[in-house]
Amino acid sequence: MNDTGMKQTEEYIERLKDAFDEMVVYKDLKNSNFISAFNLPSFMRDWVLKRFQDEDGVIDVEGASDFVKDFIPKKDDWKDILNRIVSYGETVKFLAKISINIDIKTREISFELPDFGLGFKDTIIPHDVWDSYSTDLLKSEENWGIIELSYQYPASPKEHGKIRLVSFQDFCPYTIDLDEYKYARENFSLTEWIDIVLGAIDNNPDGYESLEQKLAVLQRLLPFVEKRVNLLELAPPSTGKSYLFGQISRHGWLVSGKVTRAKLIYDIGKKKDGVVAVRDYVALDEIREAEYMQDAEIQSSLQAIMENGKYRAPDNHEVNVDAGIVFLGNVSSDAMNEYQNMFVELPKPFHQPQFLDRIHGFIKGWDLPRISENIKVCGWALNSEYFATVMHELRSDPTYRAIIDKLIILPKGADTRDTEAVKRICTAYLKLLFPNVRKVNDISSKDFKRFCLKPAMNMRSIIRMQMGYADDKHAGEMIPDFDVEECAE
Structure with a gap:
């Protein structure tokens, strides 16, 4: 691991700036404590950094401080x-x-x-x-x-x-050209692109020990790029869950603490849809202690939303939802094993197979390292708000799902929920790692299997196993092996 930050060559930095121009900013979250002290959202922080740094990334601390003080009140x-x-x-x-x-x-x-x-x-x-x-x-x-x-x-x-x-x-200091973003991917290898994505979400790629660790972090971004991806992550404390879901994108919403059904789903009195109807994802943090997860109406409404993206309120109003539902929790170390019942400490819904079946995939948060100074970005990286906006716009691009439908060969008799879960997660991976893919032959079968299909199947398999622990009648039910149409090599 590298104590000094990202190992960026001059040639790499030049390619990054050529590809993304004004969307590249020098981030130093390890040493720029004066910026952190302002407690700005990531998009505003990166805008201030860019406004007050020179071509070498050196910041005019006094100018930036005066600007924030005058223009962004506390x-x-x-x-x-x-x-x-x-x-x-x-x-x-x-x-x-x-x-x-x-x-x-x-x-x-x-x-x-x-x-x-x-x-x-x-x-x-x-x-x-x-x-x-x-x-x-x-x-x-x-x-x-x-x-x-x-x-x-x-x-x-x-x-x-x-x-x-x-x-x-x-406030939008730039315009997004999605085609230019997709084209930019072709200027970088996959490993370089993974590092670019990590830098965009304020992570230092050289702070991770392996490619597998980096990919484990990127699983959290799947609901950012694809509609209605429902995930469950259990992890030790201090692995960065709350920061990523709460600070990176203004299009998502993190629930930490209490939340009412009116705020989350639908306010009958005000005839107003809740945040699930207006955000890209809703991340429910600390679910082990969340009292609202004991509310039967919240449970049933979340289950309906995860199933078909709709919830019908008692007054017959229909709430339409594109948001992914993400459950986040910290559990004891002896429960971090997918080959046993991991949900003993969780609220009642997670003991019910019908609820678990609506969750598309599981993230093993214990595969991620604890956040340390080495994990904080220090180098040239994409503006976080730019990247978050790109992910938001990618959600509405149907071409990737069309490619997935052509690539994946469905096993005979495959369960519909398994199929949809795997396809939805694969689509998200394709958008995240291979945004330049426009047709089936633009990605090799080898890359698709390793970086899209296999991770999707693994994430869904864990949910299937946990359904078996929740109810014996589901014991031994596993997802079948999905295959891939031959494409470019």
Whole structure:
């Protein structure tokens, strides 16, 4: 392992910059402690780094610090901002995360700034402002952007004043060309590409002992690139689960602690879909201690969502879901063995074969090393937000699944859920490792078997084994061997 960071030659760095241009940034999460102290999301952090570093990656620390201080307020700055708006009538601009609420009864549109505790009841978006910015404000459940705020005085003594949105500028400092990204893959070997992906998610490739360890990390990204991939990972503490699912992509959502059915699935009172309907994945962390996993309605709704991507609420509203459901848990070391019942310590749903069958694959988190300074990226790498956006857009590309359907030969009598699980995971691997593949002959049978099909079968096989431990009638039921059509060699 390398203590100094990524072993990057000048020739490799030049190829990386030629392929991705402005999307390459020098990251040093081991030594750039002043950036970490700002607690910025990865996309904002990388943007600040790029803005204030020279061609050699040297950062103007003072300039970056002043910019963040002036432009990206902390929670402690909120009272001062509020005072300027309310007491002095100022119009204030700054970067923040914003969510929207549309009141069906009153047709009033309001917003919240979750990072500053400003709620819907104290805000308003005038209809002319809404007409101008609604497209950007409705892109996702929460949007980052440059917001401009002012004060709306009460119209009568019986009413309350509110914070008014004046304008909104979606924060996206670049455009994504998916074809260019796919083409860029052809400039690198597979091992180089794996290292590029690891750098994009803030990992130092040279911090890992083997290619197998690196590939074990990348299993976590499968729900980022393919719709409705459901996974379960059990791992020791401090292997980076929460960071990857919670910090890398603004298109996903990490649940750590308590969550209500209304927030997660559907709010009947507000007639509002939950986060499962608006995110690429929902990662449920610390499931062993999660009280909500004891809720029968949450269990049944998650099972329905994992089965067919739909949930019908008691008021007959149908929630349509493309999100993958990812269960994350820490278990004792003596339970980390797929050849025994690993789910003894987990909540009731994980003791039920019908629930487990909807989970496509299992990640052996004990194959990953604990996070250390050696694992933190230190070198030239892809902007994390750029890469996260690419993964988000790859989810909607159907060409990869069409290739998988042609490549995989189905065994006679194969179980439908096994087939779908293997194909879905294979599709995700193809997007992640071989995004340049446009037709069957663009990938060799050898590479497809080793890096897509075999890992998919292994991940699904563990779920099958655990179903047998959960119920004797499933004991000995294993997935068949899938084969591959002959293609390029």
